[in-house]
Amino acid sequence: xxxxxxxxxxxxxxxxxxxxxxxxxxxxxxxxxxxxxxxxxxxxxxxxxxxxxxxxxxxxxxxxxxxxxxxxxxxxxxxxxxxxxxxxxxxxxxxxxxxxxxxxxxxxxxxxxxxxxxxxxxxxxxxxxxxxxxxxxxxxxxxxxxxxxxxxxxxxxxxxxxxxxxxxxxxxxxxxxxxxxxxxxxxxxxxxxxxxxxxxxxxxxxxxxxxxxxxxxxxxxxxxxxxxxxxxxxxxxxxxxxxxxxxxxxxxxxxxxxxxxxxxxxxxxxxxxxxxxxxxxxxxxxxxxxxxxxxxxxxxxxxxxxxxxxxxxxxxxxxxxxxxxxxxxxxxxxxxxxxxxxxxxxxxxxxxxxxxxxxxxxxxxxxxxxxxxxxxxxxxxxxxxxxxxxxxxxxxxxxxxxxxxxxxxxxxxxxxxxxxxxxxxx
Amino acid sequence: xxxxxxxxxxxxxxxxxxxxxxxxxxxxxxxxxxxxxxxxxxxxxxxxxxxxxxxxxxxxxxxxxxxxxxxxxxxxxxxxxxxxxxxxxxxxxxxxxxxxxxxxxxxxxxxxxxxxxxxxxxxxxxxxxxxxxxxxxxxxxxxxxxxxxxxxxxxxxxxxxxxxxxxxxxxxxxxxxxxxxxxxxxxxxxxxxxxxxxxxxxxxxxxxxxxxxxxxxxxxxxxxxxxxxxxxxxxxxxxxxxxxxxxxxxxxxxxxxxxxxxxxxxxxxxxxxxxxxxxxxxxxxxxxxxxxxxxxxxxxxxxxxxxxxxxxxxxxxxxxxxxxxxxxxxxxxxxxxxxxxxxxxxxxxxxxxxxxxxxxxxxxxxxxxxxxxxxxxxxxxxxxxxxxxxxxxxxxxxxxxxxxxxxxxxxxxxxxxxxxxxxxxx
Numbered sequence: 126x127x128x129x130x131x132x133x134x135x136x137x138x139x140x141x142x143x144x145x146x147x148x149x150x151x152x153x154x155x156x157x158x159x160x161x162x163x164x165x166x167x168x169x170x171x172x173x174x175x176x177x178x179x180x181x182x183x184x185x186x187x188x189x190x191x192x193x194x195x196x197x198x199x200x201x202x203x204x205x206x207x208x209x210x211x212x213x214x215x216x217x218x219x220x221x222x223x224x225x226x227x228x229x230x231x232x233x234x235x236x237x238x239x240x241x242x243x244x245x246x247x248x249x250x251x252x253x254x255x256x257x258x259x260x261x262x263x264x265x266x267x268x269x270x271x272x273x274x275x276x277x278x279x280x281x282x283x284x285x286x287x288x289x290x291x292x293x294x295x296x297x298x299x300x301x302x303x304x305x306x307x308x309x310x311x312x313x314x315x316x317x318x319x320x321x322x323x324x325x326x327x328x329x330x331x332x333x334x335x336x337x338x339x340x341x342x343x344x345x346x347x348x349x350x351x352x353x354x355x356x357x358x359x360x361x362x363x364x365x366x367x368x369x370x371x372x373x374x375x376x377x378x379x380x381x382x383x384x385x386x387x388x389x390x391x392x393x394x395x396x397x398x399x400x401x402x403x404x405x406x407x408x409x410x411x412x413x414x415x416x417x418x419x420x421x422x423x424x425x426x427x428x429x430x431x432x433x434x435x436x437x438x439x440x441x442x443x444x445x446x447x448x449x450x451x452x453x454x455x456x457x458x459x460x461x462x463x464x465x466x467x468x469x470x471x472x473x474x475x476x477x478x479x480x481x482x483x484x485x486x487x488x489x490x491x492x493x494x495x496x497x498x499x500x501x502x503x504x505x506x507x508x509x510x511x512x513x514x515x516x517x518x519x520x521x522x523x524x525x526x527x528x529x530x531x532x533x534x535x536x537x538x539x540x541x542x543x544x545x546x547x548x549x550x551x
Numbered sequence: 552x553x554x555x556x557x558x559x560x561x562x563x564x565x566x567x568x569x570x571x572x573x574x575x576x577x578x579x580x581x582x583x584x585x586x587x588x589x590x591x592x593x594x595x596x597x598x599x600x601x602x603x604x605x606x607x608x609x610x611x612x613x614x615x616x617x618x619x620x621x622x623x624x625x626x627x628x629x630x631x632x633x634x635x636x637x638x639x640x641x642x643x644x645x646x647x648x649x650x651x652x653x654x655x656x657x658x659x660x661x662x663x664x665x666x667x668x669x670x671x672x673x674x675x676x677x678x679x680x681x682x683x684x685x686x687x688x689x690x691x692x693x694x695x696x697x698x699x700x701x702x703x704x705x706x707x708x709x710x711x712x713x714x715x716x717x718x719x720x721x722x723x724x725x726x727x728x729x730x731x732x733x734x735x736x737x738x739x740x741x742x743x744x745x746x747x748x749x750x751x752x753x754x755x756x757x758x759x760x761x762x763x764x765x766x767x768x769x770x771x772x773x774x775x776x777x778x779x780x781x782x783x784x785x786x787x788x789x790x791x792x793x794x795x796x797x798x799x800x801x802x803x804x805x806x807x808x809x810x811x812x813x814x815x816x817x818x819x820x821x822x823x824x825x826x827x828x829x830x831x832x833x834x835x836x837x838x839x840x841x842x843x844x845x846x847x848x849x850x851x852x853x854x855x856x857x858x859x860x861x862x863x864x865x866x867x868x869x870x871x872x873x874x875x876x877x878x879x880x881x882x883x884x885x886x887x888x889x890x891x892x893x894x895x896x897x898x899x900x901x902x903x904x905x906x907x908x909x910x911x912x913x914x915x916x917x918x919x920x921x922x923x924x925x926x927x928x929x930x931x932x933x934x935x936x937x938x939x940x941x942x943x944x945x946x947x948x949x950x951x952x953x954x955x956x957x958x959x960x961x962x963x964x965x966x967x968x969x970x971x972x973x974x975x976x977x
Contacts, residue, residue: 135973163770163965177934179755184931186814214787215747217757231815233747233860233931235758246814275932282934290965291774292936295767295862298751299760299933321641321659325724329605331643332661334725341721344589348717348968361640388612388672389657434659436721444971452970461969462914462921462940464890464962481974488888495888503610505659506701507725508603508708510718514888520974536890538968539716541590542774543887544878545870546961547561548907548946 131410134521135445135481138408138421142450145404145423149454151378154306159297162289165307166350166455171283173300176273181236185268188227188249188257189218189240192265203250203258212237227257236269243268275299286458310352311454313447314373314380315339318359318366318394319434337436337507338383342443348538349448350455351379361390367397374401374424378454381430381447383439384418391418394431398422401429412521413481415504416442437504441483441516444537465533466515471498472528476519485513486534492546497534513537557836560947561871561907564834564847568876571830571849575880577804580732585723588715591733592776592881597709599726602699607662611694614653614675614683615644615666618691629676629684638663653683662695669694701725712884736778737880739873740799741765742808744785744792744820745860763862763933764809768869774964775874776881777805787816793823800827800850804880807856807873809865810846817844820857824848827855838947839907841930842868863930867909867942870963891959892941897924898954902945911939912960918972923960939963 154168183189190206198204206227212218218235220228230236230243242263250258276282282300283293289307297305317336325335336358343353354377359369366382373380384394399405401424408421415438420431428450432439452460468488476482486497497517502509515536519526526532580594609615616632624630637655638644644661646654656662656669668689676684702708708726709719715733723731743762751761762784769779780803785795792808799806810820825831827850834847841864846857854876858865878886894914902908912923923943928935941962945952952958 139973160766160769163773164967166967178760178931180757182760182931184929213758214745215758233745233760270929270931275928276934283937287937288966290963291767291770292862292866292933292939292963294770295763295866296933296937298766299763299862301751301754301761303751319640319659325727325729328727331606332639332641334604334608334659335727337721337725340586340724341717343586344717344720345968347589349970350967436718436725440718440721441971445973448968448970452967455967457967461966462892462918462962463969463972464892465972466888466890467893467959483971492888502701503696505604505608505610505696507718507722508702511709511713511722513718516971518972518974533893535972536888537716537718539589540714540887541592541776541878541881541883542771542874542964543889544775544874545867545909545942546889546891546944547565547871548944 132412133408133410134412138411139446139449141407142421142423142428142446143453145407146426146428146450146453150308150456151454152309155309156304156306159294159303159305162305162307163294165289166457167283167285167287167289168306168308169285170281171297171302171305173276173278173280173282176278177275177299178270178272181272182270183230183232183234183236183243183268184270185243185245186232187230187243187245187268189222189230189236189243190227191222191224191240192242192263192267194224195244195259195262198259198262200260203260205252206257206259208255208257241265284458286456288457308455310350311379311451312377313346313351313353314356314377315342315353316356316359316369316373316382318361318382318384319390320361322358324358338434338439341436341440342381344539345440345443346447346451349451351451361393363393363397366394367400370397370401374427374429377427379428379430379447379450381432381443383432383434395420398429398431412479415483421446435504436507437510440510463535465535466495468495468497468532468534470517470526470528470530470532471496473525474499474517474519475525476523478524479521481521482519483516484519485509485516487512488514488534497532510537558838559834559836560838564837565872565875567833568847568849568854568872569879571833572852572854572876572879576734576882577880578735581735582730582732585720585729585731588731588733589720591715592883593709593711593713593715594732594734595711596707597723597728597731599702599704599706599708602704603701603725604696604698607698608696609656609658609660609662609669609694610696611669611671612658613656613669613671613694615648615656615662615669616653617648617650617666618668618689618693620650621670621685621688624685624688626686629686631678632683632685634681634683667691710884712882714883734881736776737805737877738803739772739777739779740782740803740806741768741779742782742785742795742799744787744808744810745816746787748784750784764860764865767862767866768807770965771866771869772873772877775877777877787819789819789823792820793826796823796827800853800855803853805854805856805873805876807858807869809858809860821846824855824857838905841909847872861930862933863936866936889961891961892921894921894923894958894960896943896952896954896956896958897922899951900925900943900945901951902949904950905947907947908945909942910945911935911942913938914940914960923958936963
């Protein structure tokens with residue numbers, strides 16, 4: 126057997142692989158409507174074309190006034206101010222507020238030029254039609270949103286590499302920026318190999334199974350910011366595999382082949398990858414379970430990933446390796462954190478020292494006391510993952526975890542957005 | 552002031568609101584291509600049309616054999632078996648394995664009828680061309696994936712209400728299910744109100760600001776499994792607001808109005824919502840910051856949410872309330888857990904007993920020792936949220952948290968999928 130001369134840790138393997146593919150990103154940005162940019166990555170700094178807010182606004186319902194007029198005011202010795210009118214919403218504040226006067230103002234209203242603070246309506250008392258008592262002093266600037274306090278004209282409101290979430294869409298809308306330059310999705314060429322693999326549309330004959338990995342990987346790639354293109358199912362034949370791999374490498378930023386699962390097939394893919402040109406195979410064999418027979422390689426600057434054909438291994442390893450590569454190629458401003466949920470392990474889990482383990486688990490129980498129940502099933506069983514909410518990681522140096530151990534469950538991506546946690550009724 | 556006669560906790564409010572909208576889901580399912588169903592929710596149980604795998608498969612490279620033949624085998628006293636051939640991949644296994652014989656088999660290969668186990672190649676030794684030594688006993692079923700072990704014909708492989716993630720797409724592909732019935736996205740009618748609000752395409756005049764909430768809420772709704780339809784910006788005028796609200800309620804499963812931020816405007820929206828019909832306003836005023844002036848209501852079975860106009864309040868409260876309502880209407884099999892990241896709080900944060908607080912924070916530092924740094928900025932500032940990765944929740948009964956406190960940072964949704972966490976190099 127040619128493989129596994131030296132097993133490498135996942136993180137060491139990833140680091141070398143990322144370096145081999147530098148510099149990134151590759152493709153020119155594309156300009157798209159801001160409203161369609163959800164989940165995309167900004168390709169350039171967004172500078173504010175104008176101050177936001179464009180004028181001083183009240184943050185409360187109350188009275189705009191000159192702060193100095195309220196000096197020393199108390200309920201027993203209030204400051205008396207003449208009511209000069211009401212600031213209407215959505216129009217310029219034209220009231221001239223001389224010292225000794227105040228104007229009724231609503232939350233979001235524009236502060237008159239001569240005012241420098243707003244007193245909350247709760248801290249005042251109306252005296253007849255045209256006068257108010259202010260019951261406590263306010264400082265200059267109190268309850269006022271300054272012009273440009275959200276973002277100043279010319280300042281970078283968002284940086285290149287920043288992800289577009291709902292709040293970024295809102296921020297861009299606030300600035301009137303209706304189109305944005307985003308990174309193009311990373312192009313990922315996908316190949317499945319194996320004489321036993323048939324397309325999902327085909328009824329498998331004896332000894333045949335449908336291709337699972339093209340579907341799982343395409344979806345994971347889309348979630349991570351890539352766009353998969355399929356190069357079909359290639360027979361276990363070095364010539365056919367090499368031709369397909371060369372095309373996938375030529376036409377994409379990243380190529381992924383899910384090899385047949387036998388050692389001979391995997392060795393054959395490694396040999397083919399080697400022939401694509403330097404630097405060739407960087408790592409063949411990882412200190413990880415599942416996913417040991419993974420290949421990390423590069424043909425020129427195009428990274429190549431050879432994944433085991435088992436669907437569980439393929440998906441978990443793509444999550445560990447292809448997702449960070451796609452992120453690197455997108456030039457993310459900041460590596461996304463991996464969301465997790467604290468839980469107690471539902472049963473003992475064994476591992477080996479010197480091997481990193483990923484154990485699919487289902488979450489059970491109430492949010493404040495969740496249990497992580499290992500989902501049993503071999504790495505050949507795709508529905509194992511359908512029953513799992515995420516996985517528990519057992520680090521290299523740990524030989525297992527006991528039932529009841531406090532663990533972080535790292536979530537699988539792709540479901541609907543989650544709700545915010547809220548407390549129980551008080 | 553009409554509002555805030557009784558402040559209610561978020562969770563109490565949500566519970567009553569969800570109950571008022573029952574029963575759900577509402578709409579007929581729609582059938583779509585499985586490959587386009589990522590992030591959707593299954594509308595019916597998926598029963599396996601056939602066993603998966605459809606035949607017994609080897610999980611290793613080795614030799615198919617009759618387990619009883621290996622009884623008592625040891626390296627010093629091996630079992631000798633005659634080599635009867637090799638199981639080719641992707642075709643029926645036709646080799647007739649009588650007792651005393653073995654066949655070379657590859658991972659994923661189809662087990663010959665008469666074999667009941669596979670011995671790993673590592674546990675054998677080849678003796679000449681036509682014989683092997685088996686060095687240890689194997690039990691019946693060893694290294695064999697049984698027919699239907701992943702899922703059995705007729706069994707529900709996935710349940711109605713299950714989310715479609717990459718692994719579900721793979722599982723459906725494995726079964727050859729290329730179209731699935733999914734819940735239709737929840738229809739959400741969106742209105743913005745306020746005389747000062749103009750569409751993002753319009754340059755704001757003096758005293759005017761662009762509509763932020765339509766953009767943020769539309770995106771959040773899409774992530775949660777809904778589809779927003781905008782009813783535009785309605786002036787602060789009870790008649791206009793009522794007409795727009797009636798239309799939004801009639802045409803959607805859920806209606807959301809972001810009210811102007813002043814008390815008078817909010818009271819006006821509450822009054823309009825009341826007029827839409829019973830049960831009307833359920834809650835007006837929440838024990839939460841930001842978001843206190845929120846209205847939960849229902850017109851018949853259509854829930855209505857009145858959010859403060861401040862973009863930070865609107866987005867956080869929609870996350871707390873609209874997202875769970877959309878999930879309920881989708882009939883999710885299981886409430887999605889809220890992903891989070893453990894971190895230490897970067898500075899003291901004050902709160903009030905009896906109020907639930909949501910503090911936007913940015914994450915800093917390495918994954919294993921992250922710090923949650925509160926992002927300062929009032930709830931009027933949308934770019935506060937663009938700088939935040941998530942939020943820290945301060946429960947009702949807690950009066951604040953000290954710098955250094957261990958907290959969970961709940962992530963805002965909408966960026967690219969995250970990578971799996973992997974260990975440092977060993």
